[in-house]
Amino acid sequence: MLNPQFTRMPPTSAAPMGGVGGDVAELIRREIASKQPDGDAEATARLVEHIRRGSGDIVLQEIRQHFKYNPPATQIRMMTVMDQCLINSGPQFAVMLSSEKWTDRLFKVAKTTTSPEVRDKIMQTTITWYQRYHTNGHQRLLHRFQQSHTLGDPFHRIAAKTVKEQQSQRSEEQHRQRNFANLDTANRNDILDTEDTILLQCQGDLASLEYALEHPHILPDTEIASECKAHKLVCMRMLESGEHERIAAELMSLIERFSEALDLFEAMTGVDVGEGAASKMRALEDDDLNEADSDDDDQQKQLRRKRACGAAGAGQHADAAAVMIQAQQQTEDLMNRERTETEHLRQQLEELRQKHEELQNKYKDAKVKNKEVVNMLNQYAERVEVLEKGGSGAGAGFSPLPVFGAVSVGAGKAPGRAAVSASVVAEMRSNLSSIRKGLREIRDMRCADMVKESSYFAAQISNAMAAMVQASENDRQADRKALQWTQELYKREMKLRKQYYNTIQELKGNIRVYCRVRPMLQKELDGGYTDVMSFPTEDEVKFTDASGRPKLFEFDEVYSPADPQSKVFEDTSPLIDSVVDGFNVCIFAYGQTGSGKTFTMGGGEGETKGINTRALERLFQIIEDRKETEVSTVTVSVLEIYIEQIRDLLATKKEAAGLTYEVKQGGPYGTYVTNLKEVPVTSPRDIDSIMATAQTHRSEGMTNMNEHSSRSHMLLYIIVRTTNKQTNMQSYGKLSLIDLAGSERLDKSGAEGQRLKEAVSINKSLSALGDVIAGLAQSSKHVPFRNSVLTFLLQDSMAGQAKVLMFVCVSPASYNASESGSSLLFASRARGVAFGQIKKNATTESKDEKQK
Numbered sequence: 134m135l136n137p138q139f140t141r142m143p144p145t146s147a148a149p150m151g152g153v154g155g156d157v158a159e160l161i162r163r164e165i166a167s168k169q170p171d172g173d174a175e176a177t178a179r180l181v182e183h184i185r186r187g188s189g190d191i192v193l194q195e196i197r198q199h200f201k202y203n204p205p206a207t208q209i210r211m212m213t214v215m216d217q218c219l220i221n222s223g224p225q226f227a228v229m230l231s232s233e234k235w236t237d238r239l240f241k242v243a244k245t246t247t248s249p250e251v252r253d254k255i256m257q258t259t260i261t262w263y264q265r266y267h268t269n270g271h272q273r274l275l276h277r278f279q280q281s282h283t284l285g286d287p288f289h290r291i292a293a294k295t296v297k298e299q300q301s302q303r304s305e306e307q308h309r310q311r312n313f314a315n316l317d318t319a320n321r322n323d324i325l326d327t328e329d330t331i332l333l334q335c336q337g338d339l340a341s342l343e344y345a346l347e348h349p350h351i352l353p354d355t356e357i358a359s360e361c362k363a364h365k366l367v368c369m370r371m372l373e374s375g376e377h378e379r380i381a382a383e384l385m386s387l388i389e390r391f392s393e394a395l396d397l398f399e400a401m402t403g404v405d406v407g408e409g410a411a412s413k414m415r416a417l418e419d420d421d422l423n424e425a426d427s428d429d430d431d432q433q434k435q436l437r438r439k440r441a442c443g444a445a446g447a448g449q450h451a452d453a454a455a456v457m458i459q460a461q462q463q464t465e466d467l468m469n470r471e472r473t474e475t476e477h478l479r480q481q482l483e484e485l486r487q488k489h490e491e492l493q494n495k496y497k498d499a500k501v502k503n504k505e506v507v508n509m510l511n512q513y514a515e516r517v518e519v520l521e522k523g524g525s526g527a528g529a530g531f532s533p534l535p536v537f538g539a540v541s542v543g544a545g546k547a548p549g550r551a552a553v554s555a556s557v558v559a560e561m562r563s564n565l566s567s568i569r570k571g572l573r574e575i576r577d578m579r580c581a582d583m584v585k586e587s588s589y590f591a592a593q594i595s596n597a598m599a600a601m602v603q604a605s606e607n608d609r610q611a612d613r614k615a616l617q618w619t620q621e622l623y624k625r626e627m628k629l630r631k632q633y634y635n636t637i638q639e640l641k642g643n644i645r646v647y648c649r650v651r652p653m654l655q656k657e658l659d660g661g662y663t664d665v666m667s668f669p670t671e672d673e674v675k676f677t678d679a680s681g682r683p684k685l686f687e688f689d690e691v692y693s694p695a696d697p698q699s700k701v702f703e704d705t706s707p708l709i710d711s712v713v714d715g716f717n718v719c720i721f722a723y724g725q726t727g728s729g730k731t732f733t734m735g736g737g738e739g740e741t742k743g744i745n746t747r748a749l750e751r752l753f754q755i756i757e758d759r760k761e762t763e764v765s766t767v768t769v770s771v772l773e774i775y776i777e778q779i780r781d782l783l784a785t786k787k788e789a790a791g792l793t794y795e796v797k798q799g800g801p802y803g804t805y806v807t808n809l810k811e812v813p814v815t816s817p818r819d820i821d822s823i824m825a826t827a828q829t830h831r832s833e834g835m836t837n838m839n840e841h842s843s844r845s846h847m848l849l850y851i852i853v854r855t856t857n858k859q860t861n862m863q864s865y866g867k868l869s870l871i872d873l874a875g876s877e878r879l880d881k882s883g884a885e886g887q888r889l890k891e892a893v894s895i896n897k898s899l900s901a902l903g904d905v906i907a908g909l910a911q912s913s914k915h916v917p918f919r920n921s922v923l924t925f926l927l928q929d930s931m932a933g934q935a936k937v938l939m940f941v942c943v944s945p946a947s948y949n950a951s952e953s954g955s956s957l958l959f960a961s962r963a964r965g966v967a968f969g970q971i972k973k974n975a976t977t978e979s980k981d982e983k984q985k
């Protein structure tokens with residue numbers, strides 16, 4: 134329910150001193166401080182006004198500051214504020230809140246919070262947002278809640294609880310519908326017609342804008358962008374009014390698509406249609422300046438800044454090399470800091486070691502001296518004893534005693550026996566014992582000091598050692614982190630680069646070339662042949678030719694022998710998706726005999742199934758996903774070209790009798806073959822039986838099926854016709870899956886007779902393909918499409934009516950080096966060729982026509 138207080142809110146006066154940011158910050162503070170259950174109504178009204186004036190990003194940024202890692206009460210209040218703002222400011226804000234960044238943030242907080250109230254509030258609010266605006270982002274978020282191990286149960290509980298609210302909403306809706314039913318028929322039809330007309334107009338203009346975005350030479354078409362902006366506002370108003378529930382989902386989807394397209398338009402042309410891209414950029418800059426948000430570390434911020442630059446068009450897209458240099462610079466700074474720190478610690482340790490050594494030397498000296506003194510004392514003691522017994526020092530062979538300090542013991546006088554009185558001896562004895570005592574004291578004192586100093590330095594040294602170890606560990610960690618970081622950045626940059634490259638390729642209509650190298654076969658290993666392929670990077674293959682020279686080739690994708698079929702298909706599936714959108718797509722496998730073409734296209738069973746089956750599975754999956762809005766039918770045709778003759782591989786002999794198969798131009802999907810049988814397909818499993826029928830017909834009358842199959846080109850056409858249930862817009866997409874015959878060197882194969890005839894024919898058609906590619910590469914006026922049945926059939930694809938993907942299949946074995954070299958060269962030449970801009974097959978069937 135819209136709060137009337139907010140819808141009628143008059144424009145606020147100019148923002149206070151701190152600008153919009155300061156005002157918003159103050160308003161949020163008021164919301165947090167408010168004691169009212171729904172927050173501060175006046176503050177909310179002013180926030181809504183800011184959002185309506187295009188500052189939704191600033192409001193959300195401020196809310197974000199108070200949302201993560203805040204007390205539960207603040208988090209709940211922030212949810213309430215967002216909810217109130219969303220209810221009162223309309224779908225534009227809903228689009229912002231359904232962004233990946235916000236839905237991710239909501240999920241993370243719900244998952245990590247310890248407060249069940251916060252968790253429940255987030256879930257319940259998301260449910261109501263989704264119910265109101267049918268936003269894709271919120272739908273995905275609800276799905277995440279539902280799937281989550283920890284959040285699944287509480288989510289179901291909350292969902293059940295909100296059923297009551299839904300019921301009351303439904304009764305309101307029924308009431309509205311009753312009113313609607315009460316309108317007279319003419320009035321009702323008017324409303325329905327108006328809704329349909331508006332939807333059609335919106336879709337038409339949106340399609341034009343999207344087309345212009347895909348074809349930059351048409352830009353800037355400001356008029357169509359302004360139209361779209363106006364339509365978007367109409368859709369928003371209709372959605373806000375709550376009176377167009379029937380088309381609410383379409384309206385929301387249109388609003389989202391308008392936002393995306395207008396954003397891109399502004400970024401690509403620099404024309405301001407009031408979509409607020411500039412403010413988004415500003416918010417992003419602010420983001421970076423703000424203190425770290427835990428889910429947005431510095432690296433992510435850099436990447437987001439880069440992504441924003443990327444979105445602003447190729448001109449503003451910061452160069453990958455610049456980011457790499459910046460990352461390297463930061464890494465070097467980090468490492469230099471760590472190194473200086475380590476050096477400093479090393480010096481300190483060295484000083485401590487020296488001091489410790491000095492101390493130990495002093496200690497040793499002191500010990501020696503102490504020993505000397507003790508010896509001396511012992512000598513004194515002995516002499517005193519002799520003297521006490523009345524002996525003569527001289528007579529006993531005593532040498533003169535050294536003088537110790539001021540006391541001389543029995544020295545100088547050499548007293549005779551009679552002269553040695555008891556008092557002298559007593560005095561000497563007392564002197565001796567006092568000297569001993571003094572010495573002991575000195576020794577004890579010195580020892581204690583020594584022990585103290587020694588243990589102090591030992592502690593210092595072990596601290597310094599520990600710091601050193603820690604520093605070098607930090608050093609290693611910093612190295613590792615920097616390396617990981619650089620690698621990660623590099624990978625992301627490469628991915629981004631590839632995305633841009635693909636977009637440019639698509640816009641230019643270039644052929645995409647994927648290279649696949651099959652594994653060495655057992656017989657090749659047994660024959661002692663070597664593997665001449667290596668893979669320096671994800672997009673490069675290095676091949677060593679027969680004379681040992683290495684050659685490097687770059688392709689859009691390169692698959693090594695270890696890459697499974699699923700990986701190959703993963704990169705192909707986006708092309709398949711566009712068939713349902715009404716594009717023609719042509720995928721063909723080129724390469725010498727036995728290089729893996731049939732394995733790539735047809736494959737085997739289960740995990741080894743190839744592109745044909747996987748493509749059909751994918752098509753059916755998309756059709757299923759879109760069944761609410763679109764209805765599609767799928768048909769399949771299979772033909773082969775054998776010595777310049779077309780054979781319908783799905784027609785029985787009886788059916789084919791008397792029919793001619795000729796290539797014609799101008800069908801709804803471009804070039805076509807007359808009388809070709811089309812078989813309806815209703816499930817991906819049908820392809821197996823269809824291909825089995827084709828193989829049976831292919832081998833009829835052939836003596837050696839395996840030989841024959843590699844001597845003809847096989848083409849599988851899958852045609853998807855789609856009708857949009859709302860608009861009756863029809864689109865047709867044709868997917869051509871082609872397994873070409875293997876190229877072969879006649880001199881090497883030594884073919885004769887029929888085999889020679891076949892080989893000549895194959896080589897002729899493949900060289901005609903080469904001539905066509907060369908003609909296109911040189912933008913020749915005359916491109917020789919009609920020189921072979923194959924090129925004539927491929928004419929529409931190569932003249933810009935299809936997205937084209939070529940698989941160049943190569944053998945890694947040394948004995949195929951020459952053929953592999955030719956195939957790689959052929960493919961890398963084809964890679965640079967522009968086929969022209971790709972067009973979509975689409976027609977609008979009017980209501981009248983439909984009724985007819």
Ligand SMILES: Nc1ncnc2c1ncn2[C@@H]1O[C@H](COP(=O)(O)OP(=O)(O)OP(=O)(O)O)[C@@H](O)[C@H]1O
Nearest residue numbers: 651652725726727728729730731732842843874875
């Ligand atoms: N990626 C791969 N992984 C495993 N085995 C492969 C792969 N690619 C090819 N092979 C095997 O190599 C052999 C030759 O492959 P395949 O028949 O697909 O070649 P081809 O180019 O279609 O030959 P031809 O032109 O004669 O029809 C087959 O035994 C196939 O199973």
